[in-house]
Amino acid sequence: MGVSPRIAIDAMGGDEGLAVMLDGVALARRQNDGLRFLLVGDREQIEAGLKTHPNLAAASEIVHADEVIGGNDKPSQAIRRARTTSMGLAIAAVKDGSADAAVSSGNTGALMAMAKIALRTMKGIDRPALAALLPTLGDNDVVMLDLGANTECDSENLVQFAVMGAAYARIVMALKRPRVRLLNIGVEELKGTDEVKEAAAQLRAAKPLAMQFDGFIEADRLGRGEADVIVSDGFTGNIALKSIEGTARFITDLLRRAFTSSLRSKAGFALSRPAFRMLKVHLDPNNHNGAVFLGLNGIIVKSHGGADAQGVANAIGVAAKLARDDISRRIAEDLENFRAHTRTVPAAAQ
């Protein structure tokens, strides 16, 4: 992996179309020195789109793909079209080394299924996890994983997620020793499922690590800046993430209703526009775009289906950082280090 990573882009995936993807890639090129790209999709359409992006065209190669994975395609069907679709060929480019990472705004389930089959999980990792950044009231975002890759997880999976999430936080947020917590329904040691309690026991026993394990966190504290990495099984993480998204939309809808309820409040809204803009910037998913499948032999970044150009550029920025800092090597080293420090704990020995 060089200092100038080459990123494979699934140019056809996502709800916003090719033009927004190309705008996003062009923006990423300007924001990250020396990036190169493999643009995967319909050659004619991509060539036409590149006419307004001469600098991007100079930094890109096109890989033609006949087909696109649709938003409603089932993962089980998508995996049979790995060799003909833009998503499948973007992943294949990571596998054969012609790209250092791949970014797609397409169907999450299909992306995960195809990436698992093509790249396989890293040595020492039983299951990959989906990790994303969420905004907090603290100094930096928080990494949450797993957000839905694994419905059920044992304690060993959770421990591996903690190690992977910490490696991710060190690279993306430039933290030396991220504070890691397990998501639970209380902070006392006795609370929660057997899996969560057992994972906590293993993580507590494994100090010193390239992380600081701080025990449990409850779901109402996720955005308070009290942790850098929050670990859960994929069912719980998905429920938490969607509850957060739904509540944010719920309150935004209420605010809209409230502010259009009278002339006075409409005037108040107009006057308050800068304040609302601050809120919007903070909550805008484009500013936290770029979920990552951790634990595979290769870097796959999922961009929001509805991401705008800046959102796409942010996702590409994440992919470039992970490639430059070689996250796979970091995770492998951290796992090795973790095993060395827990070798005496029977529960962790397997």
Add this chain to the structure above:
Amino acid sequence: MGVSPRIAIDAMGGDEGLAVMLDGVALARRQNDGLRFLLVGDREQIEAGLKTHPNLAAASEIVHADEVIGGNDKPSQAIRRARTTSMGLAIAAVKDGSADAAVSSGNTGALMAMAKIALRTMKGIDRPALAALLPTLGDNDVVMLDLGANTECDSENLVQFAVMGAAYARIVMALKRPRVRLLNIGVEELKGTDEVKEAAAQLRAAKPLAMQFDGFIEADRLGRGEADVIVSDGFTGNIALKSIEGTARFITDLLRRAFTSSLRSKAGFALSRPAFRMLKVHLDPNNHNGAVFLGLNGIIVKSHGGADAQGVANAIGVAAKLARDDISRRIAEDLENFRAHTRTVPAAAQ
């Protein structure tokens, strides 16, 4: 159970103190015709407090209790003090029939543990569940359960929660046939844990019921008014509820920051005050106060620890409705009806 229920009040529990509790009980008396009360706690303090509430005094009896369960007391310790504490004696009044329901603003874990031991679960119910009302953008609130009484649940527990939640929704929200959904990480039949899928299969097979089972719901749709009852295990429900609470507070804090960031936005805020008041009314937990332990031989309502007088009155109103409409009988009938309609489904036969 008469038309004028008598409600036992744990007068000492909660963070706001005896005066707020008594204000709340007095308000409930004015808002609900004919209610009577057993005020449980320190006799001297209650008598002093009642001096400003002559009408309430006329409708109340005092039951003296020497002790109070503290907010940080462990459930395992609390249960040993059932005969000396205001919480324990309020529950005991339900058990011995001197009250038709009990309301406490005290320690949730202790309340649940004491209530389970004193009242035991209803015939046909394996585990009680904690249910509460949440605001929606629709016409009525939504009932969510279990919110933390049971960390792990099998499909049979989830089915029982659905039956209990529907009975609760029929009484509290006056719905004929509540729309019930299971909380899951997707809406397709293949999604989720075995427990959730099996519970869905049982509920699908059991029509017609005193509910309409509509399958799964994802956590970002909880507040959209698309369901009247949402069922999950206690771990998941607690994660969802706390994620919602945390996000609401997160956004409120962001708004506060944004609106104090400049003179202009301060002026905008002043002008927008009625709009924010609308938002506050909608989000105020006092307006949705009164979580219930369903499935016990007796009605126990948990009021928020920080509820104000109106919040306490709302919780008492819930207790009065459940007592008047005899929720235990309704649940028993619904369960019987459910069993009759699933007798041919092997998975549900046990």
